[in-house]
Amino acid sequence: MTAIDDRLDATFTALADPTRRAIVARLAQGDATVNELAGPFAMTLPGISKHLKVLERCGLISRTRRAQFRPCHLEREALDAAVDWIEESRRTWTERFDKLDEHLRELHNERFPTTGEQAHD
Amino acid sequence: MTAIDDRLDATFTALADPTRRAIVARLAQGDATVNELAGPFAMTLPGISKHLKVLERCGLISRTRRAQFRPCHLEREALDAAVDWIEESRRTWTERFDKLDEHLRELHNERFPTTGEQAHD
DNA sequence: GCTCTAGTTAGCTTGACAGTTAAATAACTG
DNA sequence: CAGTTATTTAACTGTCAAGCTAACTAGAGC
Numbered sequence A, B: 001m002t003a004i005d006d007r008l009d010a011t012f013t014a015l016a017d018p019t020r021r022a023i024v025a026r027l028a029q030g031d032a033t034v035n036e037l038a039g040p041f042a043m044t045l046p047g048i049s050k051h052l053k054v055l056e057r058c059g060l061i062s063r064t065r066r067a068q069f070r071p072c073h074l075e076r077e078a079l080d081a082a083v084d085w086i087e088e089s090r091r092t093w094t095e096r097f098d099k100l101d102e103h104l105r106e107l108h109n110e111r112f113p114t115t116g117e118q119a120h121d
Numbered sequence C: 001g002c003t004c005t006a007g008t009t010a011g012c013t014t015g016a017c018a019g020t021t022a023a024a025t026a027a028c029t030g
Numbered sequence D: 001c002a003g004t005t006a007t008t009t010a011a012c013t014g015t016c017a018a019g020c021t022a023a024c025t026a027g028a029g030c
Helices: A002-015 A018-028 A034-038 A045-057 A076-111 B002-015 B018-028 B034-038 B045-057 B076-111
Strands: A061-063 A072-074 B061-063 B072-074
Touching: A002 A018, A002 A045, A002 A076, A002 B002, A002 B018, A018 A034, A018 A045, A018 A061, A018 A072, A018 B002, A018 B076, A034 A045, A045 A061, A076 B018, A076 B076, B002 B018, B002 B045, B002 B076, B018 B034, B018 B045, B018 B061, B018 B072, B034 B045, B045 B061
Parallel strands: none
Antiparallel strands: A061 A072, B061 B072
């Protein structure tokens, strides 16, 4: 329970930073080295390195080693976890309105037993 | 561009806090007053009030006034925006692999001109 | 071994944010 | 109007994360 929560904290925190979102978006198009990722930003390399560490710690990216390069790779599972959480909330929310809708329709049918089914606003 | 970015920052930041996620989850089941929302938490009311302000500022919730109560209401659009951003990254990512897949299939067909179409693993 | 490139770690400053208590506002109730 | 309930604002504290510079590690190439 708390483990999942911690992971979600980390993922949403990671995505809360525009630099990190840009990095994720870039990695969505393919793996890249740290220098390639740093290119578009007016930020020092250590800054980028820190962002990558944040992304790595929450599982959003992974890094291998190729010669002196450390190519970064996007991992979709952490993204899935974030979407799943949001969708879960949305699902409940929608369900609730479906029930309300149903309830209103029932009320309507009680009042106008044989009238049509339309219940628009 | 930056406006959307700021909104996303705010939304992901809002969702990065477990208390706020719990509040969102609770509100997904229906509107609630500040005291009702505060109930489950070992936190003072001003603390909750602050969290609600964060959620309100990024558009995740809205608040009306009914007597001395201020019922909170979940707004799905901000949730949608967050999911949309993630899905956009995922879409690119998937597209890329579809292309790779296609490429591999073509390579395979070159090598084994008349063999079957299966190219698993 | 020296040097160039790629990247990380260490140490620091600054600013934002979570949480607190105490006091203020707003609306209902007698 | 005085009192009660619901909620916010103000002011303060402690923690944590973003950014920097400077120094370090790791591998490639001469």
